[in-house]
Amino acid sequence: MSRRPVEIVASAVEEYGSGREAVLQILTRVNGELGYIPEEAMKAVAAAVGVSDAEVYGVVSFYSFLSVKPRGRNIIRICDTVTCGMKGFKDVVAAIEEELGVGVGETTPDGRVSLETTSCLGLCDQAPAMLVNDTPYIRLTPEEARRIVAGLE
Amino acid sequence: MGETRVLTSEKQPEVGAALEKALGMTAADVVFEVRESGMKGRGGAGFPVGIKWNLAGAASGADKMVICNADEGEPGTFKDRLLLEKYPHRILEGMAIAGYAIGSARGIIYLRAEYRYLVPSIMKAREELLEKKLLGRSILGGGFDFDIEMRFGAGAYVCGEETSLIESLEGKRGEPRNKPPFPVNSGYLGRPTIVNNVETFVNVPLIILNGSRWYRELGVGDDAGTKLFSVSGDVKHPGVYELPMGSTIGELLEIAGAEDVQGVQVGGASGTTITPDELDRRLSFGDLPPGGSVIVFDSSRDMMAVLNNFMEFFVHESCGQCTPCREGNLRLLDATRSVRSGEITGMEELKEFFVLADIMKIGSKCGLGQTSPNCFVDIMTKFARLSGGKGGI
Numbered sequence: 001m002s003r004r005p006v007e008i009v010a011s012a013v014e015e016y017g018s019g020r021e022a023v024l025q026i027l028t029r030v031n032g033e034l035g036y037i038p039e040e041a042m043k044a045v046a047a048a049v050g051v052s053d054a055e056v057y058g059v060v061s062f063y064s065f066l067s068v069k070p071r072g073r074n075i076i077r078i079c080d081t082v083t084c085g086m087k088g089f090k091d092v093v094a095a096i097e098e099e100l101g102v103g104v105g106e107t108t109p110d111g112r113v114s115l116e117t118t119s120c121l122g123l124c125d126q127a128p129a130m131l132v133n134d135t136p137y138i139r140l141t142p143e144e145a146r147r148i149v150a151g152l153e
Numbered sequence: 154m155g156e157t158r159v160l161t162s163e164k165q166p167e168v169g170a171a172l173e174k175a176l177g178m179t180a181a182d183v184v185f186e187v188r189e190s191g192m193k194g195r196g197g198a199g200f201p202v203g204i205k206w207n208l209a210g211a212a213s214g215a216d217k218m219v220i221c222n223a224d225e226g227e228p229g230t231f232k233d234r235l236l237l238e239k240y241p242h243r244i245l246e247g248m249a250i251a252g253y254a255i256g257s258a259r260g261i262i263y264l265r266a267e268y269r270y271l272v273p274s275i276m277k278a279r280e281e282l283l284e285k286k287l288l289g290r291s292i293l294g295g296g297f298d299f300d301i302e303m304r305f306g307a308g309a310y311v312c313g314e315e316t317s318l319i320e321s322l323e324g325k326r327g328e329p330r331n332k333p334p335f336p337v338n339s340g341y342l343g344r345p346t347i348v349n350n351v352e353t354f355v356n357v358p359l360i361i362l363n364g365s366r367w368y369r370e371l372g373v374g375d376d377a378g379t380k381l382f383s384v385s386g387d388v389k390h391p392g393v394y395e396l397p398m399g400s401t402i403g404e405l406l407e408i409a410g411a412e413d414v415q416g417v418q419v420g421g422a423s424g425t426t427i428t429p430d431e432l433d434r435r436l437s438f439g440d441l442p443p444g445g446s447v448i449v450f451d452s453s454r455d456m457m458a459v460l461n462n463f464m465e466f467f468v469h470e471s472c473g474q475c476t477p478c479r480e481g482n483l484r485l486l487d488a489t490r491s492v493r494s495g496e497i498t499g500m501e502e503l504k505e506f507f508v509l510a511d512i513m514k515i516g517s518k519c520g521l522g523q524t525s526p527n528c529f530v531d532i533m534t535k536f537a538r539l540s541g542g543k544g545g546i
Contacts, residue, residue, distance in 0.1 A: 019324075020325075021322065021323045021342065022324055023324030024307060024321060028266075028307055059326055062326040062472070063308050063327070064307070065307040081229075082228055082229065082422070082459055082462045082463065083228070083229055083385040083386055086450075086454065118267070120227070120229065120466075122225055122226070122233075122267060122268065124228075124383065124386075124391070125231060127385065131267060134269040
């Protein structure tokens with residue numbers, strides 16, 4: 001059962017306070033719980049902290065991990081930077097796309113998985129690599145990637 | 154080379170020994186020791202650490218801050234990941250020593266969102282230090298208080314730049330600030346603030362325990378200390394290597410097992426691209442700035458595809474605040490694509506783009522736009538197959 005956006009904001013404000021410096025922490029909490037930050041959450045943050053809605057939206061739009069669009073229950077972030085590119089990123093991402101039936105930047109119709117590319121994950125010694133939610137997966141092969149993706153709830 | 158490892162040596166000093174020693178010194182003496190060590194910041198920019206601490210210590214203002222920059226995002230860099238995984242106690246101890254040195258009671262680790270899986274080991278280390286009275290109130294029974302909290306990035310390369318990082322900590326878009334004022338005078342929430350890299354803090358306890366002279370002599374020639382290098386790409390043994398600062402890139406590549414070298418990217422995407430003729434160059438702030446990332450490309454690699462990847466990275470990661478960086482990176486990506494597609498065939502046609510690269514280096518507000526043209530200039534002049542060019546086959 002997911003909480004309503006304003007409830008999440010209220011509890012995050014309780015934890016982090018309503019100072020200007022709490023904005024990113026509050027937004028990160030909403031994003032983590034819902035997978036994205038709906039407009040009503042941005043408005044609630046703006047009201048709680050005392051800044052404009054636009055300023056809050058400006059923060060959300062700046063960071064790649066924050067989203068204003070609904071995303072899947074699981075988020076795959078596959079590294080497309082140079083070393084992973086050299087070590088088979090293309091084949092791995094193609095396998096995942098085929099397994100999911102959606103492309104990069106899209107979410108499966110059942111809301112199970114969103115697929116994104118990301119800048120360097122700092123796993124270049126074990127490339128190619130991806131994060132599924134917060135968990136790293138390394139030395140991926142297309143088969144291994146398919147297996148991981150198929151197992152996501 | 155095993156004997157040159159100190160940061161990653163099997164034999165590590167007891168946790169807390171350095172902090173205990175530091176607390177027996179005056180704060181000014183701690184700063185002096187770090188300054189005399191000659192250590193330059195390990196994040197890439199290479200600012201002398203002791204000078205930064207001295208300025209922050211001398212700055213007027215309450216609630217001084219110690220910030221650990223764990224926003225490692227330079228393509229090809231993963232040495233801080235290793236340190237956060239394996240040596241979290243020493244990072245926290247180094248931050249506490251910094252706190253004592255500058256007169257700060259509060260530290261923040263700004264961890265990139267991509268490294269959230271490292272949080273448990275860092276928090277466990279903090280708990281252990283709290284239990285041992287090496288963090289928290291009246292550390293080791295004395296009058297010094299210091300505690301550390303964790304905060305997170307949200308996926309933005311530019312937040313590795315210290316003023317962007319501070320903006321992000323303040324809950325804002327991570328856009329770099331105008332300097333001055335410098336963070337040592339007015340940083341997080343206007344407080345005097347030092348921002349140092351993970352590897353910098355890891356060095357601090359060793360400098361305090363063994364002395365500045367010991368540290369200076371670890372390096373080659375004028376360079377002080379050792380340095381961690383993240384090596385990836387076409388090598389037999391990708392991984393993190395610790396070598397004396399000032400070692401040659403050739404020495405590093407030999408250990409990592411690079412057999413076929415067409416080019417090497419030193420210092421990440423924003424660093425320098427070198428050819429096999431340059432392997433005797435030194436990994437040193439005086440020669441090849443050693444951000445810590447070394448990516449090796451063998452002869453099968455298309456260097457123009459590499460450049461294309463780097464420029465796409467910079468276009469994506471430019472914060473967009475200043476024009477030279479926002480527009481410049483786009484134009485350099487366009488030019489790269491034009492060379493790859495054959496629309497541009499000669500160096501003559503690239504002349505204006507090299508002028509643009511210079512403008513970006515001079516006119517961009519922060520390190521991102523000041524360094525992003527490096528790979529364009531290096532790869533176009535050393536590797537591209539263009540008429541009138543030096544590279545090419």
